[in-house]
Amino acid sequence: MSGWLVIAGLGPGDEALVTPEVTNAVAEATDIVGYIPYVARIPARPGLVLHPSDNRVELDRARHALQMAAEGRRVVVVSSGDPGVFAMASAVFEALEDAPLWQELDIRVLPGITAMLAAAARAGAPLGHDFCAINLSDNLKPWAVIETRLRLAAQADFAMAFYNPRSASRPEGFTRVLEILREECAPERMITFARAVSTPEERLQTVTLAEARPEMADMRTMVIVGNSATRRVGRWVYTPRRA
Amino acid sequence: MSGWLVIAGLGPGDEALVTPEVTNAVAEATDIVGYIPYVARIPARPGLVLHPSDNRVELDRARHALQMAAEGRRVVVVSSGDPGVFAMASAVFEALEDAPLWQELDIRVLPGITAMLAAAARAGAPLGHDFCAINLSDNLKPWAVIETRLRLAAQADFAMAFYNPRSASRPEGFTRVLEILREECAPERMITFARAVSTPEERLQTVTLAEARPEMADMRTMVIVGNSATRRVGRWVYTPRRA
Numbered sequence: 001m002s003g004w005l006v007i008a009g010l011g012p013g014d015e016a017l018v019t020p021e022v023t024n025a026v027a028e029a030t031d032i033v034g035y036i037p038y039v040a041r042i043p044a045r046p047g048l049v050l051h052p053s054d055n056r057v058e059l060d061r062a063r064h065a066l067q068m069a070a071e072g073r074r075v076v077v078v079s080s081g082d083p084g085v086f087a088m089a090s091a092v093f094e095a096l097e098d099a100p101l102w103q104e105l106d107i108r109v110l111p112g113i114t115a116m117l118a119a120a121a122r123a124g125a126p127l128g129h130d131f132c133a134i135n136l137s138d139n140l141k142p143w144a145v146i147e148t149r150l151r152l153a154a155q156a157d158f159a160m161a162f163y164n165p166r167s168a169s170r171p172e173g174f175t176r177v178l179e180i181l182r183e184e185c186a187p188e189r190m191i192t193f194a195r196a197v198s199t200p201e202e203r204l205q206t207v208t209l210a211e212a213r214p215e216m217a218d219m220r221t222m223v224i225v226g227n228s229a230t231r232r233v234g235r236w237v238y239t240p241r242r243a
Numbered sequence: 244m245s246g247w248l249v250i251a252g253l254g255p256g257d258e259a260l261v262t263p264e265v266t267n268a269v270a271e272a273t274d275i276v277g278y279i280p281y282v283a284r285i286p287a288r289p290g291l292v293l294h295p296s297d298n299r300v301e302l303d304r305a306r307h308a309l310q311m312a313a314e315g316r317r318v319v320v321v322s323s324g325d326p327g328v329f330a331m332a333s334a335v336f337e338a339l340e341d342a343p344l345w346q347e348l349d350i351r352v353l354p355g356i357t358a359m360l361a362a363a364a365r366a367g368a369p370l371g372h373d374f375c376a377i378n379l380s381d382n383l384k385p386w387a388v389i390e391t392r393l394r395l396a397a398q399a400d401f402a403m404a405f406y407n408p409r410s411a412s413r414p415e416g417f418t419r420v421l422e423i424l425r426e427e428c429a430p431e432r433m434i435t436f437a438r439a440v441s442t443p444e445e446r447l448q449t450v451t452l453a454e455a456r457p458e459m460a461d462m463r464t465m466v467i468v469g470n471s472a473t474r475r476v477g478r479w480v481y482t483p484r485r486a
Contacts, residue, residue: 016267019356021259058484084363086484090371093481103477109364111356113262120327121352128333130392132375132401140485149373152399156392158375234346238336241301241329242383 005069005105007089009082009112010041014198017113025076025110033065034078034088042078056139058091066095066102082114086135086163116161119194119222122204124236126192126224131159131239136166136173143173147180154184159230159239162223166214175214181225185209190226190237193217206237248312248348250332252325252355253284257441260356268319268353276308277321277331285321299382301334309338309345325357329378329406359404362437362465365447367479369435369467374402374482379409379416386416390423397427402473402482405466409457418457424468428452433469433480436460449480 006025011017026032031049032042039052053061062077069075079087089109096103120127132153138146153160166174181189187210195203195218205216209225217223230239249268254260269275274292275285282295296304305320312318322330332352339346363370375396381389396403409417424432430453438446438461448459452468460466473482 011262014264016264017262017354019254019260019262021257024259082360082364084360084368084370086371089364089368090481090484093368093371093476093479094483096476096479100477107479109368111260111360111364113354113356114360117325117327117354117357121325121332121354125327125332125336125352127327127376128329128336130375130377132373132396132399133370134373149399149401152395153375153401156375156395156399158392158396233336233339234343236336236339236350238333240337241333 002106003069003072003074005065005075005077005092005107006110007077007079007083007092007108008110009087009114010038010078010080011113012081012115012118012198013196017118017198019110019112022110022112028074029076030073031068031075032078033061033075038078038080058088059095062088062092062095065092066099066105069105070102079112080115082112083109084111085114085133115163115197115222116224118197119192119224122194122197123192123206123224125238126190126226126230127159127161128239129159129227129241131161133161133163135163136177137164138170138173150177150180151184154181157227159227160225162225164219165217165221165223167219171214174217178212178214181209186228189228190230190232192224192237193221194224195221197222206232245349246312246315246317248308248318248320248335248350249353250320250322250326250335250351251353252330252357253281253321253323254356255324255358255361255441256439260361260441262353262355265353265355271317272319273316274311274318275321276304276318281321281323301331302338305331305335305338309335309342309348312348313345322355323358325355326352327354328357328376358406358440358465359467361440362435362467365437365440366435366449366467367476368481369433369469369473370402370404371482372402372470372484374404376404376406378406379420380407381413381416393420393423394427397424400470402470403468405468407462408460408464408466410462414457417460421455421457424452429471432471433473433475435467435480436464437467438464440465449475
């Protein structure tokens with residue numbers, strides 16, 4: 001049997017948010033590759049080899065997965081959320097650039113419920129109109145790019161979803177993000193902090209920009225900033241369709 | 244038994260992309276409410292009442308669903324894709340604004356695979372770095388807002404996903420969108436036209452901005468514009484993580 005590579009999204013945590021397409025791919029796999037906590041979500045079974053690896057080795061992990069698929073294995077690279085949103089799909093295609101032979105492999109990307117959509121659903125509909133998604137980690141891009149993008153996004157009046165808002169090693173970045181938002185947006189702007197949505201550690205908090213504090217976010221938090229029309233109704237927050 | 248309202252995303256079309264959470268809600272429902280083609284995706288069964296309605300009556304539909312939940316029915320409002328992305332969730336919360344009693348109801352939003360993520364997965368990973376989602380329909384917002392948002396998004400170097408790019412009644416809007424992109428971006432910019440992804444009518448085409456023509460899109464097409472670093476590798480298109 002010839003090998004294949006699937007890059008699959010496991011959704012935000014709850015197994016009821018994993019698509020049947022992904023469940024089926026995992027059931028047919030011989031090898032699971034990914035960051036330790038995501039591989040830990042896959043139940044062990046005879047004939048399935050788990051290959052957990054640490055954070056920040058995405059390219060090595062991608063090459064390993066491609067190599068195994070080239071050897072005839074059926075490999076699933078697992079990401080949390082959606083694999084195409086700040087996750088493993090781009091790393092796999094990056095690894096393919098230098099490897100024309102691997103480009104002939106059977107490779108599929110299977111979408112998943114990305115964190116911002118799970119968080120938005122829990123809060124109401126804060127991404128109900130035009131919005132953007134920004135990775136606030138400056139591991140792979142200069143801070144100046146983040147700042148420019150934030151200001152333009154605010155000026156465009158996008159609702160915004162922030163991934164990786166605040167790392168333990170560099171918490172000052174998110175402090176600066178709130179400062180920039182306060183320069184560009186009114187103090188009443190709605191911000192939702194959604195931590196570990198769909199897991200037992202889930203915690204949801206919606207405040208105004210004036211009330212927002214950096215400590216409300218950590219690396220497991222999705223931050224959603226409304227647009228200028230985003231408002232509360234009952235216990236929810238939503239963005240009207242006409243904005 | 245007391246009533247409830249679930250606003251659920253059915254994903255882009257393939258049943259293998261419907262989450263178990265949504266499947267379970269539909270199985271428990273007494274009533275399904277939604278736009279005709281989405282309700283048509285729900286199999287009939289004894290005890291389940293289907294309430295299909297036409298396009299552009301979202302608020303009436305939302306009120307009807309809330310009314311039934313208030314009467315003790317178990318109601319699922321179905322959207323294609325994700326209900327929080329240019330779909331029914333915002334309309335339901337809008338309907339709640341004038342109805343404080345309905346705000347006490349058991350209401351949940353269940354996320355789904357939105358069209359841009361299904362399309363991106365099929366194409367590779369064109370949304371692999373910071374990106375935005377814009378509804379190009381000008382039913383509910385002035386054209387000037389769309390134009391300003393587009394220019395700022397291009398200047399921020401977001402990858403962009405366009406929903407509802409080109410209606411049969413006003414096809415000239417998308418012609419203008421391509422003109423604006425040509426003013427703001429280089430002619431080599433990658434654009435993917437992804438029609439009816441995950442259905443039998445799926446068709447995928449990636450071209451440069453110079454090659455793009457308005458007729459490549461219709462209302463069933465998701466248009467994904469890469470950022471300045473988006474490129475081809477093999478038969479895929481992807482956006483690198485460092486951009």
